[in-house]
Amino acid sequence: MTLFILCFLLFLVGIHGVLTRRNLIKVVISLTVMEFSIFLMLALIGYISGAEAPILGSEMVSGAPVVDPLPQAMVLTAIVIALATNAMLLTIAIRLYKKYGTFDIRRINELKG
């Protein structure tokens, strides 16, 4: 149970970063921290204490309990999606720096209203 509370704390750290940081890149890093906390929580959901890893070997054949492999597959897919999101965000951030000359989000506000 304490592990879930720690994951939630990590999520809160990420949200604090997204809301209060002024640098473009720091917002991206905080979003990444938030995503990782969700992945940790997903992997923790399938955990059974005292069970083996779900690899087809002698343990699975003999009927001992194994950890649930479905959340692990979900986390792998979600990591690849987070990679694509990060790549897009960082490319746009680099081009924004070239056009506006600053990383400060308070100065990048041409679209108003």
Place this chain on the structure above:
Amino acid sequence: MDSSIIILFVIIPLFAAFLIPVIGRLVPGFQRIFTSSIMFVLLIISIIAVGESQDTMTYMAGGWEPVNGVPVAIYLVLDGLSRFLLIIINLLGFLSAFYAISYIKRYTGENFFYTLMCLMVAGMNGVVLSGDLFNLYVFLEISVISSYALVAFGVEKTELEASYKYQVLGGLASLLILFGIAMIYWRTGTLNIADIAIILTGEERNAFLVFVQLIMVTGFGIKAALIPFHAWLPDAHSSAPSPISAMLSGVLIKAVGVYVIIRLFFNMFQLDGGLASVITVIGAISMVIGVLLAIGQWDLKRLLAYHSISQMGYVVIGIGMGMILLARDGDKSVAALAIGGGLFHMINHAVFKGLLFLNAGSIEYATGTRDMTKMGGLARYMPVTLASSFSASMAISGMPPFNGFFSKLVIIVAAIQGGFYLLALLAVIAGIITLASFMKFQRYAFYDKSPQREVVKEVPFSMCFSMVTLAILCLVLSLLIFPGIREVFLGPAVNTLVETADYATKILNL
């Protein structure tokens, strides 16, 4: 026709999207015709899927049959609601791709535009067809990441800023959706939508379920740009190139926003009166505040983007009223009327909002500006644009005999019959303010005689073709309300939502 037609909707655009960069380097000009023909093939297949049979088809990827009655495969489901949305997505995809043949010539990197557009359509097709929660998430991410890149396509200052804002908020929404999926998996142990519906039947309302439902409403509400989650929409939809604005505003906010809310809350979770009231209130607020924010805009595409928020409010209050009536065991025919009005307004909005954004693109192509105070006197030089934008403005304001009139009428009648008098009054007021802002658009864009108007030409043929087709559809779609045609198209879609438990039983053959 067996059920393997379902998989074609996803394979064909994916195949096309990755074939275009390989062959586009060798044969120039190949990608434009190829994309339009691929979208046309998809449209033909979706029309065949509507016309052929009316029952629910499922497809198990990999061929894994259920083991002891427990579904283990990834299911793809084609039922009435999916057929309805597939037609909207592929129709608008084809017309936007055809429009873009002339429009995108002015941008650089034309090759990748068509790849991203095919990926976006593939993602949206996958979302409306999937019967499995995590599969829905993956296809949602495919289409949304392609749209991030498409919004920033011409790399000017404002477009990059709009894309950055869109991406941060969209990433937050995707994270909340993943969190909701994790919570549902923790509770039920399965990811199949029909199986979750069966496991959750008969559970009384507890704090965990309400929490998960609110997280899902927030996550998908950000994707559907309902108030108070709308902050990214005016920037993103006004900075994108015009065919992409038409697709974003016409289908993306419906297929990955409102459709998923409908599917999860009618067919997966048990009907809950409190949450239905929350959804209806969000819809009503979006409807009113959207028009009030739109009136003062002078940028043409920003005005249209704010109106998208308001029209999505109409759809959501139609759906919400139906949910409230079904949850408290009210009159089922009134609920069916409200849901039918909401779905009918969804397809109408796709057609006339797509047409309005394509018109804004033509005006920008011809005059080079989006500011309404600088246009004027275009009525003499651009007759096709004038006629189609008149048709679209009348449709969105709800004038007979255009299609907007019928769908708004159905929603208002259902509101009065169901006893929601305040919602009916708000809908009428919002309609009047919509009419006012579109009168403003027509006057400033086309009729205001500014003396130093230089001669502009009408836009090329491919753009005219898409606009004229959509304008004709604005009139033809009003026929959808009549009893003979209604059973083919709208009827099955409404039935899968009103009979909420049928989804699970039909798929798992219980």
Place this chain on the structure above:
Amino acid sequence: MQGMSVIVKKIAQLMSGLIFVYGVYIITHGHLTPGGGFAGGALVAGAFILLILANGSEYIKLKRQEEGSSVVESTAVLLVLVLATTGLVAGSLVFFNNFLPTGIPGRLISAGVIPLYNIFIGMEVAAALITIFLALVIYKEEISK
């Protein structure tokens, strides 16, 4: 882009070979041990990126390499789709069918068509990461001229 000193260049040349082989090992044993296409592809990309960072080069040469890796990426995804569709077309009308014979679990040549999927996905992920990296380096070179 400036190259680094001689010590870094030599060690990078030695290590990148090892990292490449380790990545290929993880890709091909994807049906026996954890890993598979994604993780192995990221490792293979890491080997190439290490070489580019250590040696540095003019951006004119990198532009040609970027087009090449982009073509490799698209072709690899097309091959994955073709493999998945051959189950659909030739025979049992099921997508993603496992149509090659599955052998004894635990040996290298077993589990039907899954090792082929792993190899093509590994190629695709490696090519995609290299394309992203090269695109960013070329952009930086262009704007700093």
